[in-house]
Amino acid sequence: MNAHDQNAQATSGVDTMAAPAHTSDGARAGHAAGDAAPVTGGRASAVGGVILRATDLCKHFPVTTFFGKTKQVVRAVDGVSLEIRRGETFGLVGESGCGKSTLGRTLIRMYEPTSGTVEFDGKDITRAKGRELVDIHRRMQIVFQDPYLSLDPHMTVREIVSEPMLVDQRLSASEIDDRVVEILDRVSLHHDDMYKFAYEFSGGQRQRVGIARALSVNPDFILCDEPISALDVSIQAQVVNMLEDLQSELGLTYLFVAHDLSMVRHISTRIGVMYLGRLVEVAPADELYENPLHPYTRALLSAVPIPDPDVARASSRQILTGEIPSPLNVPGGCRFHTRCPLATEACEHSDESLVEVCPGHFVNCIVARDRAGK
């Protein structure tokens, strides 16, 4: 509690941190204690066993000099361990450059991990190659952020949607037509649309085509890489509702990468917060928003604009000073200590991994953990 006393003044508006987390009302989300027990947020969905597990996952990108020698490495993902359960939506949030997209793409093996392991459905897929990798990608699909850049402008919707299912499969033209019509129906597009080019659609409809393409191979797991951030507000809700419907109809598991924190709370079962290549906090959605423990999560959440004038004006914002350090040169110790309002000397040396401070709620901040009474 010493740390709290010292920093209490510096952190006006964050004093609930002193309260042990499990006494908070938000802990109801994590009531189903126990390791393997499903933890659901506000949403009632059938959540099963672990479908995807990452252990100490790293993805570093070398920066080469003019002569091809490796000069530095960008530590885009640097030691992330997490579990995603079947049927849930795991939200991944963080600022640009925190490595959330890279983490998502490494998890579905679009990128090869530098170190660590990825297990999908009980099988180690860290070093999968060739045919095996193609089979994995039939089960793990991706929906991209920009519906303008992710669809080939030279292809018709039929060609786009059928592309993944034609790999290693011989289908007759009418079989393809049937399948494409069925999928377009699922994403509420008209079957006549399949002879149109992507540029004939609006942004929201294009994103539907992108989702249809991902669904064409009946995947279990879909990485939604900021699928709504390029869309208009009124269209975002359409796409989010559709993703939710598809999830309950088809039993899909989502990894939802986003920077829109309001939408993430709405759609996610659990949420992970990333900072500089690390997960700093993982908790059920409501628990994270009602009882954030990590000072970075608190700062991030307090910066979210609230669409309610009275509440927005009454709440005090905790504005972070400085900017996110370069992933080329990550600070030692706790990565957030350079900007953290609660940082103590110990933070400069501690390099903690995530610790469960109350059921289902993990955090890697030593100060927050002490406060939570662990």
Next chain:
Amino acid sequence: MAAAQMTAAQAGVPKAGKPKRQWTRASAAWSAFKHDKSAIVSITMLVIIVIACLIAPLLPIDPNATDVAHRLAGPSAQHIFGTDQLGRDYFVRTLYGGRVSLLVGLLAMLTSLVIGIVVGTVAGLVGGFVDGLLMRIVDILSSVPWLVLVTVVSVFLKPGLTSIILVIGLFSWMEIARLVRTETQAIKGRDFVQYAQLCGVSRTKVIMRHVIPSALPTIITASTTSLASAIMTESSLSFLGVGVQQPMSSWGSMLQDSQAYMQNDILMAIIPGLLIVIVIFAFNKLGNVMRVFADPQVMSGERD
């Protein structure tokens, strides 16, 4: 449910849908053509020239029949372009020369296009060592003055139309390869190409399906330039005397022959020269129009 979808698929899928879409692109290209006066004029002239060259063998005049009595005659009813130094009908010779020039241009362009696209896409898509190797070859080939290269090689090859086409085609693909490589590298980073690779679509299919269609506008521009320069190269080679051999003629060789009689009969130089200029200009214009057809973004309008 499945049955309902089946019928929907069978009844509701208009097979006429696709041609209609292609048609919108064709009409975009048509309107680009209509609004460009110089394109209308030059492409019309190109069409007339090409047809005239094609039907030349139907004319009852032998291009190689000499008539020394009427050498270097000016235009007349009998010889509308006059005659050359051996009294051959210059109009018919021009048409026959056009057959050679256009054929050389077209085939040499195709040769260099195929090599350029293959080298460019492979270098761009595979990258790394392969890219380095191919690009160094391109650098070496393009650093040797092409005229020296072509002249030396044509000395070793049996003179004739085939060797000219090969020589020009084999040594003019470097620029296309460079352009296609740059384009490929840009397309490689796009989400839809990464997605195709993720799904296990083979490299050849990625190239055929995504890379080439996206690079098509660039390829079309490059190929019209390449066609023009092939005609020019052939002309220069013939001008230097290492091109087509007598009695066969091309516009280039006719230009060369004419230089000795420039003072007597200026028309002998002007006619093939003018035709070369018109044809090259028209092909460039044609390239512009075709680029509109190949680029669907033209139709997509603005994005906000």
Next chain:
Amino acid sequence: MADQKRTQTAGADAAPTREAEEGEGRVAPGAASSHELLRIRGLKTTFHSHHSLVKAVRGVDLTVYDGDFLAVVGESGSGKSVTMKSVMGIMPDNADVEADELTFDGRDMLAMSDEQRRCMRGPDMAMIFQDPMTSLDPVKTIGNHLREVLKRHRGITGKRADEEAIRVLGQVGIPSPEQRLKQYPHEFSGGMRQRVLIAMALCCQPRLLIADEPTTALDVTIQAQILELLQRLGKEMGMSVVLITHDLGVVASLCNRVAVMYGGLIMETGTVRDIFYRPCHPYTRALLGAVPNPNESRTGRLESIPGSAPSLIDPPDGCPFAERCSFTSPACTRGIPDFIDYATGQRARCVFSSDELDAKQEGRK
């Protein structure tokens, strides 16, 4: 709500009556002062493209008061940006701008020459954009950018210009401004570049600052910094701010008045509390329902708005929202609806009053 009155005036062709009404010094509630800084009436902007006319703005009436913090909210293609760019006079050549009335601080902008309009940009009104990099020259230092603006608009040069530049950079919260003056735009992060742009605008000491989606490209924590900066500067310098945005969350915490645009028209105007707590237009209601509140636990599905925005090449004759609206009646497609004025000063362009909409909604349940 019962004392609302229906004006027959608000159609685009009935300007005189409306002016008579507003001419009595009626001030929009929530406005900081009664002095009209910018007055826009009947603004229409049309783009000529190859074979079509894009009617981006189709008759906008808007007033900005002294000290106002006005939000113009809308989705892409609603005409929000085009409206303010038309007022600034920075439209491309293929755009046609028409207006019944356009005054700034009582001066008639329609009667001005292009040169006079150009002179207004800077000291009278300045604009900042979503992508700061497009407004900055990559080969010039930040100091050069600022000195140029100071020289052009305030005639300050030499040492005094440097001092002033450093002062302004400090004012927008850029640390160690002396060193920063010598740096190039690429050495700045996105948030810092946006601050530089604001600093450039501040150098001219404008009376009206138009911020076009200034935080869309930025992260939330940086967005919070920039928005707070805008709010602080607006108050400190007595500057009016027009914030163009699609983010209702941003509007709620900052602005005092809101104008909601859709399909090239203003659909509803009112104070920020009226718009958020008593929205009178179905579009505003739908938009608010489509945005989840980060402070509330999930309550169910989002209320999505079906369909997509109408084409501006051939906009519908009636209400542009009619096609997607859940309250549509035959009257909606018969022509663009007039505004209904409410006692609170709120106005909504809908054939139904707020009470009628409420009753319809009740009836449906």
